[in-house]
Amino acid sequence: MEELLLAIALVVGLLLIPLGLPGLWLMVGSALLYSYAKPSISVWTIGALTVLALIAELIEFALSARYARKYGGSRRAGWGAIIGGVVGAFVWTPLPVIGPMIGAFAGAFVGAWVAEMTRGAEVRGATRVATGALIGRIVAVAMKVGIGLVLAVWVLLALWI
Secondary structure: OHHHHHHHHHHHHHHHHHHOOOHHHHHHHHHHHHHHHOOOOOHHHHHHHHHHHHHHHHHHHHHHHHHHHHOOOOHHHHHHHHHHHHHHHHHOOOOOOOHHHHHHHHHHHHHHHHHHHHOOOOHHHHHHHHHHHHHHHHHHHHHHHHHHHHHHHHHHHHHHO
């Protein structure tokens, strides 16, 4: 029964990731709780899962900034994309289910765009940079889902090995 609940929590965690919600942390927390109920998941596995989740969070923030710069933006645009993504996710939280995801995508775009415009860029150039930030955010979500799959497989393998 505990294994089924853990598997459900892992699937729910995977589904939460694209929505901008803390799915990776639900997965890590579920594995930790399971390890207290049945010590078949080692402390080292829990530690490794936590490190992977932390790395995924850092990469998520960095990718919007990196893509904004890749598309010709300044450091300011990179920071605008990061701050805009975080603010957008919080502002859109009241919209059930998809609000944080829409907010994070829109926020990364708007943050990079505003940052470029305040430094004197033309509208076309600022839009190109903001599009890069949006693409970076999309790539970041895909990367986090991939890491989420790795976490889920790792936890399930730890149960049976």
